[in-house]
Amino acid sequence: MEIGVGTYLKKINRSLIISKIIEHGKISRADLSNITNLTKATISVQVANLLKEEIIVESQQEYNHVGRKPIMLSLNADAGYALGVDLDYQNITFAVSDILGNPVHSENLNVENSNYKEILQILIDHISEYKEKYSKSRFGIVGVVIGIHGTVKSDQTIGFVPQHQWHNKDLKGDLEKNLDMMVYIENNANLCTFAEKVFNCHRSENLINISMYSGIGLGFLINGELVKGYQGHAGEMGHMIINPNGELCNCGNSGCWELYTSEVSFFKQLSKKLNKAKLTYKELESLIALRDPVVMTQIDVFIKYISIGLNNIINILNPDTVVFNSELLQLFPDVESKIKTNLKSSISNYKEFLLSRLGRKACVLGACTLAIKNFLEITDLSLPFEQNVLEQII
Numbered sequence: 001m002e003i004g005v006g007t008y009l010k011k012i013n014r015s016l017i018i019s020k021i022i023e024h025g026k027i028s029r030a031d032l033s034n035i036t037n038l039t040k041a042t043i044s045v046q047v048a049n050l051l052k053e054e055i056i057v058e059s060q061q062e063y064n065h066v067g068r069k070p071i072m073l074s075l076n077a078d079a080g081y082a083l084g085v086d087l088d089y090q091n092i093t094f095a096v097s098d099i100l101g102n103p104v105h106s107e108n109l110n111v112e113n114s115n116y117k118e119i120l121q122i123l124i125d126h127i128s129e130y131k132e133k134y135s136k137s138r139f140g141i142v143g144v145v146i147g148i149h150g151t152v153k154s155d156q157t158i159g160f161v162p163q164h165q166w167h168n169k170d171l172k173g174d175l176e177k178n179l180d181m182m183v184y185i186e187n188n189a190n191l192c193t194f195a196e197k198v199f200n201c202h203r204s205e206n207l208i209n210i211s212m213y214s215g216i217g218l219g220f221l222i223n224g225e226l227v228k229g230y231q232g233h234a235g236e237m238g239h240m241i242i243n244p245n246g247e248l249c250n251c252g253n254s255g256c257w258e259l260y261t262s263e264v265s266f267f268k269q270l271s272k273k274l275n276k277a278k279l280t281y282k283e284l285e286s287l288i289a290l291r292d293p294v295v296m297t298q299i300d301v302f303i304k305y306i307s308i309g310l311n312n313i314i315n316i317l318n319p320d321t322v323v324f325n326s327e328l329l330q331l332f333p334d335v336e337s338k339i340k341t342n343l344k345s346s347i348s349n350y351k352e353f354l355l356s357r358l359g360r361k362a363c364v365l366g367a368c369t370l371a372i373k374n375f376l377e378i379t380d381l382s383l384p385f386e387q388n389v390l391e392q393i394i
Helices: 002-024 029-036 040-052 116-133 171-179 188-199 263-274 281-289 293-317 335-342 359-376 387-391
Strands: 056-060 071-075 081-088 091-098 103-110 141-148 158-161 166-169 183-187 207-211 217-222 321-325 352-355
Touching (some): 002 029, 002 040, 040 056, 081 188, 103 116, 103 359, 116 171, 141 171, 141 188, 171 183, 183 188, 183 359, 188 217, 188 321, 188 359, 293 321, 293 335
Parallel strands (some): 081 141, 141 183, 207 321
Antiparallel strands (some): 056 071, 091 103, 158 166, 207 217
């Protein structure tokens, strides 16, 4: 029992030390000891092991004072690479990052069918190529995480992907049989939420992320942990009913939230009112600048429906942070204030609203960083947000 406890404590200490090294970028052994409250002897042993494994490296800090220059510790970014995959409808994005989350390569494929076996083979071929390409680094590909735009069960099998009409597919098992490596499958909304926590909302323990593109995808953290529910269906807030006599949804119900608050639904309704076949984001931006009355009215209606659903979510989950991932909302003037104005209930309690800076790249960034977190076996991962992180992904 004592051996087990000792091993467990060493694992916790290792996790804490790695997390603090990542958080500070570069840090000395003495500062690590002060910050973690671990003894210098414990720090010395753990650091020696991490240096031997090549997870961290040493460097000397610029120092203008008399005495020995402090030796700084930092994560060895090139020790291995994470592979994140966003498996979207008719589009697959691959991104490779170093173990500090910096993208080093990305690729975007158009796939014009939903045949499971064909898409499986595409994934096998590309993951195999990346495995070979990065094999010369110390750890090679440290993890593969694939984002699925559908339900993912607790055993990581796919429950249902609506756009592909896939039911009960064991993508993880099928890939691992052919690749001889571990693959992790996760819902795309959960990965977007994880990315927001890693890059933007470091202190938020109760975080909701709402993606608003073709439908509504919602992921949430409660006390710092992703909530998935029974068989991975938690977060299907796009299908809560806000209008019992409303439009028919493809889920079988009528008046679902995403019929009124997804970007697809907004453009569909506005195009119809403006008698335009198709409306682009750029055209919409111009119409907003001109304060076109039809457009401004439609925006008000859109925000009203967002607020109705959001009020329900806040009252159920009581988040500290709500993140909207929407290219459309970025165009609306004073949108955060307008949403807050529509939340009139004295019961609703939250801390802040944010518009995501990660956009459509959130899923693949979340996939890469989750692979890093799993590899390093750390409880928390916080990375600085830099614009070039996005610019490196196609």
